[in-house]
Amino acid sequence: MIVYLNGDFMPVEQAKISPMDRGFLFGDGIYELIPSHSGRFVGFNLHLDRMNNGLDAIGIVRPDISVRQWLEISQQLLERNEGTDLGIYLHITRGDEGRRYHAFPEKVTPTVFAMTTPIFPFLGEPDSETQPGLSCYTAQDKRWKRCNVKSTALLGNVLHFQDSYSRGGNECILYNADNELTEGSASNVVIVNDNQIITPPLDEQILPGITRHLMIESLRKEGGFGVSERVIHMDEVRGADEVWVTNSGVHILPVVTLDGRPVADGKVGPVWEKARACYNRHCFDLNV
Numbered sequence: 001m002i003v004y005l006n007g008d009f010m011p012v013e014q015a016k017i018s019p020m021d022r023g024f025l026f027g028d029g030i031y032e033l034i035p036s037h038s039g040r041f042v043g044f045n046l047h048l049d050r051m052n053n054g055l056d057a058i059g060i061v062r063p064d065i066s067v068r069q070w071l072e073i074s075q076q077l078l079e080r081n082e083g084t085d086l087g088i089y090l091h092i093t094r095g096d097e098g099r100r101y102h103a104f105p106e107k108v109t110p111t112v113f114a115m116t117t118p119i120f121p122f123l124g125e126p127d128s129e130t131q132p133g134l135s136c137y138t139a140q141d142k143r144w145k146r147c148n149v150k151s152t153a154l155l156g157n158v159l160h161f162q163d164s165y166s167r168g169g170n171e172c173i174l175y176n177a178d179n180e181l182t183e184g185s186a187s188n189v190v191i192v193n194d195n196q197i198i199t200p201p202l203d204e205q206i207l208p209g210i211t212r213h214l215m216i217e218s219l220r221k222e223g224g225f226g227v228s229e230r231v232i233h234m235d236e237v238r239g240a241d242e243v244w245v246t247n248s249g250v251h252i253l254p255v256v257t258l259d260g261r262p263v264a265d266g267k268v269g270p271v272w273e274k275a276r277a278c279y280n281r282h283c284f285d286l287n288v
């Protein structure tokens with residue numbers, strides 16, 4: 001695999017990062033995953049904007065790389081690596097000051113790393129009859145209070161994911177101390193009730209997912225769907241007609257069991273099929 005590190009492309013075996021890098025020592029960094037299918041990116045600029053917002057939020061100086069250069073780096077990675085469904089993983093840390101000390105170093109150059117990672121194949125025509133649904137478990141959200149920042153420090157997410165995975169689950173769906181839905185350990189969550197497509201509002205409890213955004217934009221663009229962003233109690237999730245998760249690696253996938261119990265009749269729902277088809281029609285063209 002060919003990766004990019006601090007200005008150069010190289011085989012992954014040659015990519016060396018110091019153990020004194022704050023990304024290694026503290027998880028002090030920001031990351032992104034930008035999906036591409038047959039060389040076409042989904043939401044490229046939106047991902048870069050969110051990455052820059054994250055860097056600003058934690059005081060990492062933005063690397064001197066323009067949008068055009070990010071695009072070139074990403075295209076180079078696609079060309080040099082195999083696969084039609086590839087995510088471009090970007091990872092920027094505060095850098096290496098040569099010692100382990102909590103305070104931000106005064107003069108340090110961020111470490112910039114990028115690679116490709118295989119993602120879920122793009123669904124041509126979504127079909128609720130053949131699409132397997134996900135099984136998820138739920139848990140109280142025990143992560144930090146700034147989940148809107150896409151920090152590389154993912155221990156909380158990893159522990160939640162593992163908790164579900166060890167029971168055969170595909171994702172862990174989280175709720176806050178008030179029993180309100182937040183998001184998944186690696187995804188945003190959407191429910192459908194009485195044909196209304198509902199997802200929690202953006203705040204510090206959730207990541208502002210690009211897939212979530214593109215889904216809402218495509219549904220509003222086509223019209224005919226009821227879409228709202230509001231607080232969702234877990235009772236509503238457990239009684240929902242449909243539950244979906246969204247992220248850049250899978251786009252929008254249906255959940256058919258929650259904590260071992262079926263969601264509605266336990267089958268992939270019709271609204272998912274329509275919404276996913278609508279998203280598929282627009283996602284490459286919205287804000288790329």
Ligand code: PMP
Pocket residue numbers: 033157183184185186187188206207208209210211212246247248249
């Ligand atoms: N929430 C969390 C915690 C995530 O890790 C992700 C995926 N990175 C998402 C939501 C979905 O974000 P996106 O659609 O931008 O991939």
